[in-house]
Amino acid sequence: MPNSSQKAERGAARGSLIRVGVELCTQTGFQATGIDQVLRAAGVPKGSFYHYFPSKKDFGLAVIDAYADYFCTKLQRILENPHVAPLQRLQDFVQEAEKGMKKHDFQRGCLVGNLGQEMAGLDDQFRERLESVLKLWESQTSRCLKAAQEAGEVDASLDADQLAEFFWIGWEGAILRAKLTQSSRPMHVFAEGFLAQLKI
Numbered sequence: 001m002p003n004s005s006q007k008a009e010r011g012a013a014r015g016s017l018i019r020v021g022v023e024l025c026t027q028t029g030f031q032a033t034g035i036d037q038v039l040r041a042a043g044v045p046k047g048s049f050y051h052y053f054p055s056k057k058d059f060g061l062a063v064i065d066a067y068a069d070y071f072c073t074k075l076q077r078i079l080e081n082p083h084v085a086p087l088q089r090l091q092d093f094v095q096e097a098e099k100g101m102k103k104h105d106f107q108r109g110c111l112v113g114n115l116g117q118e119m120a121g122l123d124d125q126f127r128e129r130l131e132s133v134l135k136l137w138e139s140q141t142s143r144c145l146k147a148a149q150e151a152g153e154v155d156a157s158l159d160a161d162q163l164a165e166f167f168w169i170g171w172e173g174a175i176l177r178a179k180l181t182q183s184s185r186p187m188h189v190f191a192e193g194f195l196a197q198l199k200i
Contacts, residue, residue: 014052016042021063026108067111068133079144086148094191098184106182113172138164154198
């Protein structure tokens with residue numbers, strides 16, 4: 001039976017594999033990310049992958065969960081910032097995303113969006129997990145938009161839930177186009193168009 005030191009070491013190695021998986025999947029996608037490539041980048045001995053994950057599928061699901069947790073925390077920090085007007089929070093999210101894309105030379109996109117494009121090669125469990133993550137992001141965005149309506153920044157007659165869904169459908173496309181063009185312009189153009197329809 002492993003002692004506490006071995007458990008900690010095992011947990012650290014597993015966490016390192018997941019972090020590397022997030023980085024690689026945001027660049028090249030899940031199907032193109034090889035297990036040996038992940039092991040090398042994480043500095044974990046070759047052949048030990050299955051000590052941490054029963055299969056590559058389980059690894060992929062763990063990567064999605066880790067990315068979802070990270071991104072939900074990020075959205076919470078930005079979209080629920082009480083010191084900033086609600087609509088400005090959404091603009092802050094866009095600006096931070098643009099900076100992030102530039103920082104990584106437009107090589108990294110949204111992990112959920114990347115994997116969503118690979119659905120032909122992934123099973124229903126992946127599809128359901130990805131959809132649930134997007135629904136969670138939509139919910140966080142909807143709350144921000146409802147706060148903007150309460151603050152008189154957005155037309156109260158608009159459906160905040162539907163607007164949030166529209167935002168994420170369009171935003172994922174903008175991220176894809178930004179990677180394609182190596183420019184943040186698609187993100188900026190989409191955000192401007194989305195915000196323009198909210199004005200009273």
